[in-house]
Amino acid sequence: MLSRFSRGELKLGRIEAFSDGVFAIVATLLVLDLRVPSLVNHTSAAELGRALLNQLPKFLSWLISFVIVCKFWLNHHHVLGQARHANYALVWLNSIFLMFQSFVPFPTAIMGEYPENPLAISFFGCVMALNTVLFILLQSYVQKNLLKPEWKGAEDPHLLAKSFVGPASYLVGVACAWWNVYAAFAVYFLTPWFFITPPEPRPTRQPPNDNA
Amino acid sequence: MLSRFSRGELKLGRIEAFSDGVFAIVATLLVLDLRVPSLVNHTSAAELGRALLNQLPKFLSWLISFVIVCKFWLNHHHVLGQARHANYALVWLNSIFLMFQSFVPFPTAIMGEYPENPLAISFFGCVMALNTVLFILLQSYVQKNLLKPEWKGAEDPHLLAKSFVGPASYLVGVACAWWNVYAAFAVYFLTPWFFITPPEPRPTRQPPNDNA
Amino acid sequence: MLSRFSRGELKLGRIEAFSDGVFAIVATLLVLDLRVPSLVNHTSAAELGRALLNQLPKFLSWLISFVIVCKFWLNHHHVLGQARHANYALVWLNSIFLMFQSFVPFPTAIMGEYPENPLAISFFGCVMALNTVLFILLQSYVQKNLLKPEWKGAEDPHLLAKSFVGPASYLVGVACAWWNVYAAFAVYFLTPWFFITPPEPRPTRQPPNDNA
Amino acid sequence: MLSRFSRGELKLGRIEAFSDGVFAIVATLLVLDLRVPSLVNHTSAAELGRALLNQLPKFLSWLISFVIVCKFWLNHHHVLGQARHANYALVWLNSIFLMFQSFVPFPTAIMGEYPENPLAISFFGCVMALNTVLFILLQSYVQKNLLKPEWKGAEDPHLLAKSFVGPASYLVGVACAWWNVYAAFAVYFLTPWFFITPPEPRPTRQPPNDNA
Numbered sequence: 001m002l003s004r005f006s007r008g009e010l011k012l013g014r015i016e017a018f019s020d021g022v023f024a025i026v027a028t029l030l031v032l033d034l035r036v037p038s039l040v041n042h043t044s045a046a047e048l049g050r051a052l053l054n055q056l057p058k059f060l061s062w063l064i065s066f067v068i069v070c071k072f073w074l075n076h077h078h079v080l081g082q083a084r085h086a087n088y089a090l091v092w093l094n095s096i097f098l099m100f101q102s103f104v105p106f107p108t109a110i111m112g113e114y115p116e117n118p119l120a121i122s123f124f125g126c127v128m129a130l131n132t133v134l135f136i137l138l139q140s141y142v143q144k145n146l147l148k149p150e151w152k153g154a155e156d157p158h159l160l161a162k163s164f165v166g167p168a169s170y171l172v173g174v175a176c177a178w179w180n181v182y183a184a185f186a187v188y189f190l191t192p193w194f195f196i197t198p199p200e201p202r203p204t205r206q207p208p209n210d211n212a
Numbered sequence: 213m214l215s216r217f218s219r220g221e222l223k224l225g226r227i228e229a230f231s232d233g234v235f236a237i238v239a240t241l242l243v244l245d246l247r248v249p250s251l252v253n254h255t256s257a258a259e260l261g262r263a264l265l266n267q268l269p270k271f272l273s274w275l276i277s278f279v280i281v282c283k284f285w286l287n288h289h290h291v292l293g294q295a296r297h298a299n300y301a302l303v304w305l306n307s308i309f310l311m312f313q314s315f316v317p318f319p320t321a322i323m324g325e326y327p328e329n330p331l332a333i334s335f336f337g338c339v340m341a342l343n344t345v346l347f348i349l350l351q352s353y354v355q356k357n358l359l360k361p362e363w364k365g366a367e368d369p370h371l372l373a374k375s376f377v378g379p380a381s382y383l384v385g386v387a388c389a390w391w392n393v394y395a396a397f398a399v400y401f402l403t404p405w406f407f408i409t410p411p412e413p414r415p416t417r418q419p420p421n422d423n424a
Numbered sequence: 425m426l427s428r429f430s431r432g433e434l435k436l437g438r439i440e441a442f443s444d445g446v447f448a449i450v451a452t453l454l455v456l457d458l459r460v461p462s463l464v465n466h467t468s469a470a471e472l473g474r475a476l477l478n479q480l481p482k483f484l485s486w487l488i489s490f491v492i493v494c495k496f497w498l499n500h501h502h503v504l505g506q507a508r509h510a511n512y513a514l515v516w517l518n519s520i521f522l523m524f525q526s527f528v529p530f531p532t533a534i535m536g537e538y539p540e541n542p543l544a545i546s547f548f549g550c551v552m553a554l555n556t557v558l559f560i561l562l563q564s565y566v567q568k569n570l571l572k573p574e575w576k577g578a579e580d581p582h583l584l585a586k587s588f589v590g591p592a593s594y595l596v597g598v599a600c601a602w603w604n605v606y607a608a609f610a611v612y613f614l615t616p617w618f619f620i621t622p623p624e625p626r627p628t629r630q631p632p633n634d635n636a
Numbered sequence: 637m638l639s640r641f642s643r644g645e646l647k648l649g650r651i652e653a654f655s656d657g658v659f660a661i662v663a664t665l666l667v668l669d670l671r672v673p674s675l676v677n678h679t680s681a682a683e684l685g686r687a688l689l690n691q692l693p694k695f696l697s698w699l700i701s702f703v704i705v706c707k708f709w710l711n712h713h714h715v716l717g718q719a720r721h722a723n724y725a726l727v728w729l730n731s732i733f734l735m736f737q738s739f740v741p742f743p744t745a746i747m748g749e750y751p752e753n754p755l756a757i758s759f760f761g762c763v764m765a766l767n768t769v770l771f772i773l774l775q776s777y778v779q780k781n782l783l784k785p786e787w788k789g790a791e792d793p794h795l796l797a798k799s800f801v802g803p804a805s806y807l808v809g810v811a812c813a814w815w816n817v818y819a820a821f822a823v824y825f826l827t828p829w830f831f832i833t834p835p836e837p838r839p840t841r842q843p844p845n846d847n848a
Contacts, residue, residue, distance in 0.1 A: 014228055014289050016650055021236025024657025028665065028738045029240065036745045045755035048746075052759075066738070070731040074724070077650050088286070088409045095282040102240045102278070109248045110260075119257035123264075197724045226440055226501050233448025233657075241452065300498070300621045307494040314452045314490070321460045322472075331469035335476075438652055438713050445660025453664065512710070512833045519706040526664045526702070533672045534684075543681035547688075 006145070010086040015094060019080075022098045023073045026105060030062050030069075033109045057115035061124075064188050065108040068128060071192045072101060072135060078198035079139045083146040093141055097134040103127060121177035121184045128188070129170035136163045156199050165194055218357070222298040227306060231292075234310045235285045238317060242274050242281075245321045269327035273336075276400050277320040280340060283404045284313060284347060290410035291351045295358040305353055309346040315339060333389035333396045340400070341382035348375045368411050377406055430569070434510040439518060443504075446522045447497045450529060454486050454493075457533045481539035485548075488612050489532040492552060495616045496525060496559060502622035503563045507570040517565055521558040527551060545601035545608045552612070553594035560587045580623050589618055642781070646722040651730060655716075658734045659709045662741060666698050666705075669745045693751035697760075700824050701744040704764060707828045708737060708771060714834035715775045719782040729777055733770040739763060757813035757820045764824070765806035772799045792835050801830055 037051035076097075083090065107124040114120040140160060156162070173187035249263030288309075295302065319336040326332040352372060368374070385399035461475030500521075507514065531548040538544040564584060580586070597611035673687030712733075719726065743760040750756040776796060792798070809823035 010289060011293065014232060017229060017232040017653060018236055018285060020650060020653040021233055021657055022240055024654055025237055025240040025661055027734070028658055028661040029244070031738050031742055032244075032665070034739075034742045036742075036749045039750065039753075042750050043752045043754075045753060048750065048753055048755045063735075066735045067731075070728075070735075073654060074727055074731075077646060081647065091286055092282075092408070095279075095286075098239070099275075099278045099282075102243050103246075106243055106246045106248075113248045114251065114254050114260065116255045117251075117257060117260055118255075119260045196728070222501060223505065226444060229441060229444040230448055230497060233445055234452055237449055237452040241456070303498055304494075304620070307491075307498075310451070311487075311490045311494075314455050315458075318455055318458045318460075325460045326463065326466050326472065328467045329463075329469060329472055330467075331472045434713060435717065438656060441653060441656040442660055442709060445657055446664055449661055449664040453668070515710055516706075516832070519703075519710075522663070523699075523702045523706075526667050530667055530670045530672075537672045538675065538678050538684065540679045541675075541681060541684055542679075543684045 006087055006089055010088075010091060012080060012083065012086050015086050015091060016077075016080060019076060019094065019098060020073075022102055023069060023076070026102055027066055027069045027073075029105050030065050030108055033105070033112055034058055034062065055112075058112035060185065060189075061108045061112035061115075064185075064192075065104055068192050069101070069104060071196060072131065075135065075139075075195060075198055079135075079142050082148055082151045083142045084148050085146065087146070089141060090138070090146065093134075093138045097131070097138050100127065100131050100134055104131070115185075116181055118177045118181060121181050122174040125170045125174035125177065125184065125188060128191075129167040129174070132163075132166040132170065136160070136167075139163065159199055162199075163195075166191060169194065218299055218301055222300075222303060224292060224295065224298050227298050227303065228289075228292060231288060231306065231310060232285075234314055235281060235288070238314055239278055239281045239285075241317050242277050242320055245317070245324055246270055246274065267324075270324035272397065272401075273320045273324035273327075276397075276404075277316055280404050281313070281316060283408060284343065287347065287351075287407060287410055291347075291354050294360055294363050295354045296360050297358065299358070301353060302350070302358065305346075305350045309343070309350050312339065312343050312346055316343070327397075328393055330389045330393060333393050334386040337382045337386035337389065337396065337400060340403075341379040341386070344375075344378040344382065348372070348379075351375070371411055374411075375407075378403060381406065430511055430513055434512075434515060436504060436507065436510050439510050439515065440501075440504060443500060443518065443522060444497075446526055447493060447500070450526055451490055451493045451497075453529050454489050454532060457529070457536055458482055458486065479536075482536035484609065484613075485532045485536035485539075488609075488616075489528055492616050493525070493528060495620060496555065499559065499563075499619060499622055503559075503566050506572055506575045507566045508572050509570065511570070513565060514562070514570065517558075517562045521555070521562050524551065524555050524558055528555070539609075540605055542601045542605060545605050546598040549594045549598035549601065549608065549612060552615075553591040553598070556587075556590040556594065560584070560591075563587065583623055586623075587619075590615060593618065642723055642725055646724075646727060648716060648719065648722050651722050651727065652713075652716060655712060655730065655734060656709075658738055659705060659712070662738055663702055663705045663709075665741050666701050666744055669741070669748055670694055670698065691748075694748035696821065696825075697744045697748035697751075700821075700828075701740055704828050705737070705740060707832060708767065711771065711775075711831060711834055715771075715778050718784055718787045719778045720784050721782065723782070725777060726774070726782065729770075729774045733767070733774050736763065736767050736770055740767070751821075752817055754813045754817060757817050758810040761806045761810035761813065761820065761824060764827075765803040765810070768799075768802040768806065772796070772803075775799065795835055798835075799831075802827060805830065 034055060037048065037055070039047050039051065041047055104127065107120075107127045110120045111124040143155065143159075169187060169191040173184045173191070176187055177184035246267060249260065249267070251259050251263065253259055316339065319332075319339045322332045323336040355367065355371075381399060381403040385396045385403070388399055389396035458479060461472065461479070463471050463475065465471055528551065531544075531551045534544045535548040567579065567583075593611060593615040597608045597615070600611055601608035670691060673684065673691070675683050675687065677683055740763065743756075743763045746756045747760040779791065779795075805823060805827040809820045809827070812823055813820035
């Protein structure tokens, strides 16, 4: 049964198209949480200004999630570029990753609505830690089973260990949320900057060109 | 009139792009059913926790539908990869299949909202059985009329009969719903695992490579 | 100023990708109008059944619009396949066409909500007639200015006149709506079947292959 | 740290696919602001007519935003066509630009809801000015660092200065809004026509073909 998953040679192009679609929709749906406020006096600039300022936590949640989704997109692009081809195991690891990627608007909306509720803030961090772990699973599978020959030995051997900095940092934010929600916001804001560019190949080897 | 449909040579690439777009949007829209709960006490973790637990049937509906949509995407990829080219009959069979694929968020939302209503649960199963039948029509059309030469004879001759296990299983769930809704949930959850990888070509022939 | 629009050589691939995205989203958003009904008794199959039957006009509007959008997608695919390349005039004619294509969910929702209101029904027909006229503009521009050499003379010379059957038929529906809304529904349902396949090239010439 | 961003050779194809997805979704989501009006008498054409006329500011906002998004798409296509390849700096400049592009439905909805509120109208102009500045940053980066050899010297040397006409014009609209909202609407409507086609290469050189 399990060996069926290592079969199949699928077009990476359609997997990328499906994934790009999901990433683009998730990134764009995030804005649907910003709601047009209800004003008593429709022409009052002061009332609209106060209503927009009240939505500040929603803007901040939107900003953090958008950056995180773009970071996942960039790293996803990097990992699929390292794969020779796709098999069913890759498709399903990718689908489960995309499932929780498409889930992101929900914890983002809850964090934006209840920015002082510790459970709301820690729920966001848990979902992001889970997303990062699912991405690491996808990455490890590609590197163990489907790596293009020119990438063999070119990756940092400590990459897997370094990857866990992401989930660990989100879980620090989860713990912070029960002590101070603002500290948790700061941790979530800073975490994506760690892996903002994919790891470079080791300089001792000729850098592979993933543009082909 | 009917013969017009067998004419036309369309770019499979644009049919795939349109289909991937629909699959990606359907998969991502499913999350819009998870609503931010209304809390009396905005900072109460206990109240938010209870509200999220109450949405458990919605999470479960979302999970089941996401896996089913991914399964359809994977099998759709497999079938279009077997076609030499596209004609108008393929385009319209594909459009009708996508129409009911794009319908999936509606029964999913109803099942998530009314998880103890037998009609809600059986409606979901009927829609999924219909989707599977529409997919089998698309698959049969490709295999009878548009199959690439290298795939001729490579498919399991009992494939068509085996494909009907899917709709039959969903209809078992539909019947179960009137007896016990939890049994129906279990049947819906288990059904997609049957066709989780497309059928392998028969081992007596050299396996075709659909990566070209 | 006007001559600037005939300049530019744009990648047809990105225009197709943007258009396919819009078509896929429009087709999928149509389902968002089907709302989960509010039930007094959550477990009553009879109440849910009546509530779903009350939504019959919405299901019908969704079905009609989905078929129309797929028909536009198919004809759009056909016309862009006849173009040598894209220039700015094509991009803007395409954008204006897509603008009113993306408008389709709005009259669909109004028709589904107020199926016995003559203005609601005739508004739908007017939007569809406008969409068809915008498509004819796009098609005429391609055939006059950007036609691939192998398509020259291959199209039916009466194509332009025949194309106006579409808007004329929608306008018949618009007029019917003020007399009998059910007749208008029937006209809207039948209209897309007229151009359900793009026109075939004339048999006296070797049929061009737009699959390249 | 900063030098990491100038590394990487990414597939322009996936960046275009992700961007096209975001553009298509933003353009299509704009229509979700047009709401089905609530009627007292469901079959009254007069009441529905008045309700649709009351939504005129929303139709106007939708129209202005759709044209602006299409204009950005066209110029984005032009700039990415000038790039030799993509690096991480390009990806992040593109992501930040897309972030505020995906934000567009929010100020559009506010302007459509409160068309006589000066803050609502000036908020829209500020967001559009910001979008234009972010686009100019992306464009400048490509032209300084990633320009294809055949485009070197082909662009108008005053292009950067001319590009700032866009943000300046939006800011004129922002100022107008506090004096007369209708004047601001007019300015917003006229601004995108300035850059409705990308700048032509200088006629003294052979025009490069970006169709490759």
